Amino acid sequence: MRAVVKQRSANYNSLKLEDVLETRLFPDLSDNQGGESNSAPRQLQAGVTLAKRYAIQEVVGLGGMGSVYRARDMHFPNVTKLVAVKEMINSAPDPLVRETIVQNFEREANLLATLHHPSIPRIYDYFSLDSRSYLVLEFIHGKDMEAIISETSGFLPEEQVLTWAIELCDVLDYLHRHKPDAIIFRDMKPSNVMINSSGDVILVDFGIAKSFQSGIKGTMIGTEGYSPPEQYRGEATPAADIYAMGATIHHALTRRDPRLEPPFSFAERPLRRINPSVSPELEIIVSRAVEYDPASRFKSAAEMKDALMSVARKTGLLVRMGPGPQTGSAKTGGIKPLWSFKTEDEVRGTPTVFQGSLYIGSYDNNLYALDAADGKFQWKYPTDGGIVSRPALLDGNIYIGSEDKRLHVVSARSGKVVWTYYTNGPIRSSPRIAEGHIFIGSDDNHLHAVNLTTGRMAWRFETADPVRSTPFVMNELVYLGCESGDYYAIDFRGALKWRFHAKRAITSSTTGTPQALYFSSVDGTLYALDPHNGWAIWRFRLGKASISSPCIVDEFVFVGASDGFIYAVEAKSSKEIWRFRTEHQVNGSPVIYKDSIYCGSVDGNLYCLEYRTGRLRWKFGTEGAITGTPLVYDDVVYVGSTDHQVYAFLA
């Protein structure tokens, strides 16, 4: 039979798939051995085009019910788009079984179509031809973990396995959080984990993944050795995936295939007995994941990921891994500043980075220039008053206001003064540079517009009270609030365009989009105003007064308040998305960097939260209140504290 098939296969180019399949009906019927033994001749040969679209190139894997092929998608004639075609040959004689198999196949297809995660392959297509069904998936350039384990002589480095484990926890967490029902992967093992060319893990074979409905028993499917005891009893829960995950890491670090060991014997073969180079911390995590009793394992993949992350931090791996998607959720401890620098008084201002230098003012009257990489002192420029604002930078000059009533312009390189500009009151507002001018507020109840080249006043606009907020410039208008609660939109001639009134002071600086201006007030409200006319689009009640300046990302507005909370509000609907409680007032402003939000609190901590959920990633306690705004630049967070210090952390 095989010979016949092979002979015909030589002419595959001219044959339709149907012809090929016909010849194979005979071995199916006559061979009682079942699928595995004669799977080789059943494979599609190179050159066959499926569904007039996918040109088979070669077999890249064998599954239980068919092969996996690499194919080229001929709908893209001008580029070589490769896809993985997963085949399922349905040779079951019983119609009910056949139907179940097709259903399972379609379930995998439908499931994949709803999932979006960097570690889950994308699905492009699926179809059935006679007794064969095909899934067309993203082709992954890489190898599966089992192949990597067996091809490596000696043990894989711990940090490599740790990186994979963190990514696997991330994707499991994604599956387990799937709505409406959690998805249980049920077959985590090295051969189902691909490592792509950039070293990231991709979970493959969702054939038996299953939506998990509490209390409903399923049938045992999985792989002996990797599957936990309860899975044999028909239970598939997130805890089962965590066990299999532990078994997979165990296999990767020890090179001992659990399928060849007595079932559930991990407790007798701890990691370090086989591979002493593994850290004790990691051994504890793996042991906990493969506990016999599901209740003793990690409660969730997220919890296991947290534990792995803290190992990563401890061993210094995280520093080397960089801030990729791995940067995750270690909750406490382990966070150390890259450097810190001590000034002679409280640091309440916000830093700016320019060409490798960090510029920040202190209450000791000085503006400091530090090396952003190591915090080394470069120069300081003395003013005659405390500095609480944020420096602005343009053309090699630094612009900073001081409580000595002056706006100082200093050369960034030398720290020498270029010129100064007097107002009649202390300056707590930060300068905003736009259209050849510096806009800055002062306690002298004015907004000043200063010409950049001459250092002279272009005009000033009288406000009802001191201006401590930073002006915001958009659409040829300058927006700012003042201590009376008045809010102004001023055009570039210094004329009032419109005015709005909050019930109490507006110390918070504005952030805006063409759609809305956002700021908070001491009246305990976060406002969204129409930038064109000052009508209120919405008002959001905060627990207490706020002087924190909001920041926006995606569709969210973030702000702190003196009730100690950091709030996330949907910009469109003003619905609260989450709130996070700190231990004291939040007077500083949050900033967003990548998928994290950074914000200080008077409780002394710098908090790093996941911005979509408000979950704590880490916090670092300084010795004093943090009232300034952190700056994140090039993966480093800089923040000042009233403990006189400036800190730098890895973002």
Next chain:
Amino acid sequence: MNKIFNWLFGPKSTPTKTLDTANTAPLTDQQLQAIVSNQNPRFDMQQLISAGGQSVGKQRELNEDSLLAITSTMAGNSGNLPFGLYIIADGMGGHQFGEVASNAAIRTVAGYVLRKFHSYLFQIKTDTMDESFQEIMLAAVSEAQRAIQREAPGSGTTLTAALVLGQQITVAHVGDSRAYFVYPDGRIETITRDHSLVKRLEELGHISPEEAENYPHRNVLYRALGQGEILEPDIFTVAFPQSAYLMICSDGLWGVVSEQDLVRSITEASNLQRACQNLVTAANTAGGPDNISVVLVQLIG
């Protein structure tokens, strides 16, 4: 504006830059056009235009839909602002007094909103309002909820209301009437979310969009004005997209006419009134199983 600005503030900082970009040759037509088109919008006033269309349909005897469209301009110190209020309510069949409910909803919401804006529209007043758009819409819907429970207990209605002020559209929405943006290039975007059982099942992934089309209980709502103790309307504000149409309609239109045909009826019409008539005709041609109501709004200038 730039001219005045430059005149006031003098030349910009870096003289070398000015030299680099200095151009002594006469401007080309393209450059001139670019300058003109850049400056035009600043001086053009924006204004709203709108039209509405209604039909009882071909299979019902009673019209339970209600419609309101008010288009105006608010004169103010910082220029004239487009002002509009557009509401569609679809009284619930199978309930008593469906038309009473939809009517009460429209009157109450419109009455509340217009009272709030009364002094800005019809009196001399310069202060900005204390309440925000979203707060006004929420309060209006809550008042309508009470009104329906008082006037026609047991009945219910959908409500999709859009308050337009300047370029902001604030929408209050309950039920399965819909608001869409229809773009001149043929794209159509639903900006509301149906509070219907079938939509919920679709959102949860229990049924596919195809199954949803033929779902037997398509008209079951899980949220309606007049129903339930606590009402949580969807309230949000979006920018009026340039040259797009805002369309609000009842399911008598969107339930029977495909999105493609909706778009075609609008973009092929010579004006908004004609477009509304086309839409109503399309729904009736498709059988007209339910009352049909539609409002079209455009922000021009």
